[in-house]
Amino acid sequence: GDSVTQKQGQVTLSEDDFLFINCTYSTTTYPTLFWYVQYPGQGPQLLLKVTTANNKGISRGFEATYDKGTTSFHLQKASVQESDSAVYFCALALNSAGNKLTFGIGTRVLVRP
Amino acid sequence: EAAVTQSPRNKVAVTGGKVTLSCNQTNNHNNMYWYRQDTGHGLRLIHYSYGAGSTEKGDIPDGYKASRPSQENFSLILELATPSQTSVYFCASGDARDWGVGRYFGAGTRLSVL
Helix, strand or coil: CCEEECCCCEEEEECCCCEEECCEEECCCCCEEEEEEECCCCCCEEEEEECCCCCEEEECCEEEEEECCCCEEEEEECCCCHHHCEEEEEEEECHHHCCCEEECCCEEEEEEC | CCCEEEECCEEEECCCCCEEEEEEECCCCCEEEEEEEECCCEEEEEEEECCCCCCEECCCCCCCEEECCCCCEEEEEECCCCHHHCEEEEEEEECHHHCCCCCEECCCEEEEEC
């Protein structure tokens, strides 16, 4: 079945460090891919959406590029701040599945001041 | 401002009891979703709806029912609650501008079934 894999359970950084979160996916067709961010005590927020048409998404200093060759959709940010501490979820949606999202298990990012 | 409001925020239920989780959105979105979040599983889709009167099964619908009486309201019903349904539940709404998927999530309902 369709799946999304986030292998990094937790990433610990210092302010101004580079953030890279790995996400790979497995489907039989080309999906639309999403990154969500969840701050403590809140629901997830949509951070980025990328389709095969545009290949890259940028929002709030975060960037993700859709690589069909390696079926990956990594999230990166050049310089993190303490306020970026949150859980980040990669997710995919397939046209054939309507509007359903399949989420990864999430990566907890802790940014130390 | 777009909003999704869930009630209650916290709920303690007894095994075998009936639980209803409510969700209201002011975004005028056609699509609404119920997810549960558990450590090690991310978010998993329980039920969703394309509009008033419609409910569809998600990936883990067993033990849950859903009701969409209006554009604004979407409820999740546990007829016979079990301890395995202890979790955090999130409601979301979305429309075609975001490819229909959940764009705005509520703050969640923490449910404990004892």
